[in-house]
Amino acid sequence: xxxxxxxxxxxxxxxxxxxxxxxxxxxxxxxxxxxxxxxxxxxxxxxxxxxxxxxxxxxxxxxxxxxxxxxxxxxxxxxxxxxxxxxxxxxxxxxxxxxxxxxxxxxxxxxxxxxxxxxxxxxxxxxxxxxxxxxxxxxxxxxxxxxxxxxxxxxxxxxxxxxxxxxxxxxxxxxxxxxxxxxxxxxxxxxxxxxxxxxxxxxxxxxxxxxxxxxxxxxxxxxxxxxxxxxx
Amino acid sequence: xxxxxxxxxxxxxxxxxxxxxxxxxxxxxxxxxxxxxxxxxxxxxxxxxxxxxxxxxxxxxxxxxxxxxxxxxxxxxxxxxxxxxxxxxxxxxxxxxxxxxxxxxxxxxxxxxxxxxxxxxxxxxxxxxxxxxxxxxxxxxxxxxxxxxxxxxxxxxxxxxxxxxxxxxxxxxxxxxxxxxxxxxxxxxxxxxxxxxxxxxxxxxxxxxxxxxxxxxxxxxxxxxxxxxxxx
DNA sequence: CCGGTTTTGTTCTCACGTTCACAAACTCCT
DNA sequence: AGGAGTTTGTGAACGTGAGAACAAAACCGG
Numbered sequence: 001x002x003x004x005x006x007x008x009x010x011x012x013x014x015x016x017x018x019x020x021x022x023x024x025x026x027x028x029x030x031x032x033x034x035x036x037x038x039x040x041x042x043x044x045x046x047x048x049x050x051x052x053x054x055x056x057x058x059x060x061x062x063x064x065x066x067x068x069x070x071x072x073x074x075x076x077x078x079x080x081x082x083x084x085x086x087x088x089x090x091x092x093x094x095x096x097x098x099x100x101x102x103x104x105x106x107x108x109x110x111x112x113x114x115x116x117x118x119x120x121x122x123x124x125x126x127x128x129x130x131x132x133x134x135x136x137x138x139x140x141x142x143x144x145x146x147x148x149x150x151x152x153x154x155x156x157x158x159x160x161x162x163x164x165x166x167x168x169x170x171x172x173x174x175x176x177x178x179x180x181x182x183x184x185x186x187x188x189x190x191x192x193x194x195x196x197x198x199x200x201x202x203x204x205x206x207x208x209x210x211x212x213x214x215x216x217x218x219x220x221x222x223x224x225x226x227x228x229x230x231x232x
Numbered sequence: 233x234x235x236x237x238x239x240x241x242x243x244x245x246x247x248x249x250x251x252x253x254x255x256x257x258x259x260x261x262x263x264x265x266x267x268x269x270x271x272x273x274x275x276x277x278x279x280x281x282x283x284x285x286x287x288x289x290x291x292x293x294x295x296x297x298x299x300x301x302x303x304x305x306x307x308x309x310x311x312x313x314x315x316x317x318x319x320x321x322x323x324x325x326x327x328x329x330x331x332x333x334x335x336x337x338x339x340x341x342x343x344x345x346x347x348x349x350x351x352x353x354x355x356x357x358x359x360x361x362x363x364x365x366x367x368x369x370x371x372x373x374x375x376x377x378x379x380x381x382x383x384x385x386x387x388x389x390x391x392x393x394x395x396x397x398x399x400x401x402x403x404x405x406x407x408x409x410x411x412x413x414x415x416x417x418x419x420x421x422x423x424x425x426x427x428x429x430x431x432x433x434x435x436x437x438x439x440x441x442x443x444x445x446x447x448x449x450x451x452x453x454x455x456x457x458x459x460x461x462x463x464x
Numbered sequence: 465c466c467g468g469t470t471t472t473g474t475t476c477t478c479a480c481g482t483t484c485a486c487a488a489a490c491t492c493c494t
Numbered sequence: 495a496g497g498a499g500t501t502t503g504t505g506a507a508c509g510t511g512a513g514a515a516c517a518a519a520a521c522c523g524g
Contacts, residue, residue, distance in 0.1 A: 272470090272472090288471090288474090292473055292474070296473070298472055299472075300472040301469075302471070
């Protein structure tokens with residue numbers, strides 16, 4: 001019995017689309033804040049910074065929530081996307097590693113306002129334990145199991161130094177966490193069924209540096225780059 | 233028409249490959265730190281968390297830096313990738329917006345150790361100006377032009393609130409910055425020729441939430457996505 | 465010097481993602 | 495009511511990326 005909710009059940013949403021849905025959600029919120037009640041795919045696409053055809057195709061994976069000749073109802077579509085992503089409910093989150101970055105993450109208002117609730121801040125350093133960051137007390141890392149059990153936490157954030165990341169991930173997985181957002185510059189090995197997403201600040205800069213070098217490269221490169229020109 | 237050097241430097245490297253090169257670079261550094269002088273594509277691939285065929289194909293875009301039957305010289309390959317990315321030189325970087333996140337970024341050691349030098353921290357808030365963060369004094373945002381000119385800055389980092397992001401980006405572009413790393417949750421419009429990369433914390437969490445909801449929702453529907461299967 | 469072994473670099477095939485183009489469906493005006 | 499004008503949803507073409515398989519090239523032992 002694959003009878004699911006009111007909408008069609010057998011939809012496999014492409015990963016690339018899933019990654020864009022939060023962008024659409026944010027764009028819709030922006031439109032709603034401006035008092036806009038209806039928008040066309042063109043409007044929403046430009047607000048989200050994508051092509052309108054891509055937007056329509058992405059939305060078509062969720063169902064038919066628009067009206068031909070009219071467009072989309074902003075609030076309705078917003079709710080549908082939020083429901084699809086799963087941010088109509090509140091997700092409890094633990095953050096491990098309360099250094100500079102962990103501090104910033106704990107203070108980041110974008111979490112709370114988007115369906116995520118930081119239920120605990122953990123750190124192995126006794127000097128940090130007991131301090132309060134963003135209204136939440138820092139607790140010893142060993143409290144992980146109890147917190148995950150008590151709050152039914154499924155998502156963990158790793159903001160530790162690279163050397164600690166793998167062991168923190170292992171411990172998280174052991175307690176039942178099945179989704180990890182990793183800010184540590186390390187490759188995590190996790191069992192099947194656990195999702196890991198990685199955010200790496202220096203990698204992003206290096207990608208920019210590559211393109212920057214290409215742009216500026218023509219003149220300075222000792223190696224003659226010929227007529228490529230590189231002006232894209 | 234294209235006179236090429238021996239290294240065939242002007243080849244077009246796929247974007248997906250460019251995004252992985254920094255990962256390989258980091259993995260190689262890890263191997264070198266462990267005293268390993270030579271490695272096979274299999275070794276490096278598992279350290280980087282990718283498939284070995286993919287790794288070899290990626291490296292083949294740079295040139296033939298391996299030795300069949302032997303593998304890759306760690307230091308040599310490391311240098312070649314660093315040169316390709318452009319991190320053999322030092323890239324001056326300005327960070328705008330010294331809130332919690334800007335603070336964390338300024339303190340992030342991964343920048344300095346990977347070819348990036350934070351030459352200035354800027355903020356529009358007079359209360360922050362004059363304070364010193366990570367050994368660098370916070371200056372008024374209006375100093376942007378002078379700093380970019382004096383230090384020949386090409387890369388800017390935006391860590392401001394969303395509402396300020398677009399105007400900061402416009403100002404950056406006007407001063408000659410051609411690569412922007414944007415941490416603000418906003419879609420930036422920039423002219424052709426300017427690269428923007430976006431890092432959005434809450435979007436990453438929302439993507440995890442989607443998969444988490446799938447896992448919890450339908451048992452048989454387990455969208456097997458994770459499985460980054462790398463061995464550390 | 466030569467065959468065997470190892471490992472790279474490359475080719476081929478397939479899957480995925482993007483874009484185009486258009487029929488279907490809705491509104492509005494006469 | 496009916497036709498003109500919009501805008502969605504989707505089928506088809508196209509381009510890019512991933513993975514398997516293999517030939518080419520290096521080393522090694524005799």
